[in-house]
Amino acid sequence: MSQRTTKASVQTINTPFEAGAHAERLSSLTSAEKASLDREIGLELFRDMTLGRRFEDKCAEMYYRGKMFGFVHLYNGQEAVSTGVIGAMKKKHDWFCSTYRDHVHALSAGVPAREVMSELFGKETGCSKGRGGSMHLFSKEHHLLGGYAFIGEGIPVALGSAFTSRYKRNALGENNSDSVTAAFFGDGTCNNGQFYECLNMAQLWKLPILFVVENNKWAIGMAHHRATSDPEIWRKADSFGMKGEEVDGMDVLAVRGATQRALERARAGEGPTLLECLTYRFRGHSLADPDELRAEEEKKFWAKRDPLKTLEKDLSTNNLVSSDELRAIEKEIDEEVNDSVEYALAAKDPNPEDLTRYIWAEN
Amino acid sequence: MEGTLLFDALREAIDEEMARDPYVCVMGEDVGQYGGSYKVTKGLYEKYGELRVLDTPIAENSFTGMAVGAAMTGLRPIVEGMNMGFLLLAFNQISNNMGMLRYTSGGNFTIPTVVRGPGGVGRQLGAEHSQRLEAYFHAVPGIKIVACSTPTNAKGLMKAAIRDNNPVLFFEHVLLYNLSECLPEGDYVCSLDQADLVREGKDVTILTYSRMRHHCLKAVKQLEADGIDAELIDLISLKPFDMETITRSIAKTHKVIIVEECMKTGGIGAELIALITENCFDELDSRPIRLSSQDIPTPYNGKLENLTIIQPHQIVEVAQQLVRQGI
DSSP states (O other), X not given: OOHHHHHHHHHHHTOSSTTOHHHHHHHTOOOOOOOOOOHHHXXXXXXXXXXXXXXXXXXXXXXHTTSSOSOOOOOTTOHHHHHHHHTTSOTTTSEEEEOSSOHHHHHHHTOOHHXXXXXXXXXXXXXXXXXXXXXXXXXXXXXXEEEOOSTTTHHHHHHHHHHHHHHHHHTSOOTXXXXXEEEEEEXXXXXXXXXXXXXXXXXXXXXXXXXXXXEOSEETTEEHHHHOSSOOGGGGGGGGTOEEEXXXXXXXXXXXXXXXXXXXXXXXXXXXXXXXXXXOOSSOXXXXXXXXXXXXXXXXXXXXXXXXXXXXXXXXXXXOSOHHHHHHHXXXXXHHHHHHHHHHHHSOOOOGGGTTTTSSOOO | OOOEEHHHHHHHHHHHHHHXXXXXXXXXXXXXXXXXTTSTTTXXXXXXXXXXXXXXXXXXXXXXXXXXXXXXXXXXXXEEOSSGGGGGGGHXXXXXXXXXXXXXXXXXXXXXXXEEEEESOOSSOOSTTSOOHHHHTTTOTTOEEEEOOSHHHHHHHHXXXXXXXXXXXXXXXXXXXXXXXXXXXXXXXXXXXXXXXXXXXXXXXXXXOTTHHHHHHHHHHHHHHXXXXXXXXXXXXXXXXXXXXXXXXXXXXXXXXXXXXXXXXXXXXXXXXXXXXXXXXXXXXXXXXXXXXXXXXXXXXXXXXXXXXXOHHHHHHHHHHHHHHOO
């Protein structure tokens, strides 16, 4: 018996639900109304989630082949959240704010795979011109406010973007200013003061913002229930008089449905929403994480709920798309990802003469 | 014409810029209904409304971060630190977000923000309210740091800081708010990166900033009576330094004293001396001298507090020794 299995067994002895309390929550979740599905939307969601998955798999490959450096945090398993939230929002109109696990949020927001991959390779063609790296993807064009590497620091930035939206509408009289900002962060962040400070201000000023918690149970090696007195994060919205919702974060239609409801409130000036998406990352915290603490039973539970497979089932049950079509999409996506690698490999490094460029604004 | 108090000069600057540009807004603790702890934003809430002059909860890191997000999406926020010391709580937002974000984003975003408020050692305010954060923030890339010292430069610098597309840390001094001066007419805007040659002289260069400018002025008068002709430069810009003005002066006097209110270790003077040594080594006839505050938390007791910061007589004595004895 390996050491890993031993630890896992110890952990499960005290847990009534074999795969742990986080899994139990998902199992007992009574789903709120899901988003409606038609062929066009289904294909769009499948394409976006597949791109997220295949892109991240390629990153792992490139990292282990020594083409990519630093800390790389992959999103596998959580695709339903990025696609479900961002896919329901308006590109280049609404704003998105991410964390160190930001590749897939950038892709969902519309940043081309070539630009994201180039950034991971540190090239001038990267969305942050090779200055940011994996944890600092930015794109003003695609309204990506950035990947923020410190826990919680992106939430106030997202709040500022939501403030601008209200400011333009109410202080400047721009009636068409109805952009909403989505702030993504994890369960670990919800023990940090900035989270609570920003919930308070958002509700106080009825700012158009979605707080999207991607609760994947693990803050590196700290299990959620070991760090948080009340693990049900969505309930914390109540203390602020805010709408909170617990969402099946492995089901893109559930996430999309909850996002649509939150967007409607936000655009109507009714303020923010706290969405707690129950999800799971299929890989370790980062590619440097040996992933020794997570129980096999737990991993199996969540692997069975792979969001891509769930969507595929929904699409085929409703006879919207054939399996062949989906395989063809996967092939196209693989080509797109391979193209992004070739593009990034061939791209130029930033010019050494530009080392100090971008420190100051160029008026 | 009647003089304008320094806090009123700052208010005028903010008022004029808010009238000029609807994207300029103010946020912070008690900046609105209360008018600011030192009344720098008095009347602006009534004039511009609650969104443009936003009273925030006491949550320094979050409202400072919020200003960053607002700046990234088109606004030009002025953040008031009720006391600059409180902004230690926003160190991450000022450093990682305001200072570094333009660079890490590869130029995607600019962060036109002003972070302003009272700093310095006041009168028995205790250690936490007597901070000189200019030294703490000095190493952060991508932020400009300025310190005003008169009603006139307070107004001109504030207007320039608001118009600048970079984040600017704007230091006011808690003991200078009631200085009075007749302000220049019209749209008066100073340069953010230019030192102020306060008094020309040939014997020794004195570099200073903020409240110490006024201690130095007293010292310079005494030195004048004693036959010593000191050149006094108010640095104004603490980052970047106006090395052109500094170098030119040292090339003339060959002697330099730095008078600062921050602590000696890792202070503004430490960096200045390093730069002067690198740039003006051959011009110096004697070692550069630093007159700084003691490396201690500012004590409450008034006598001890006075001993912590530099007093005018110390500047006089050191200048006399330097000019007469060359030490």
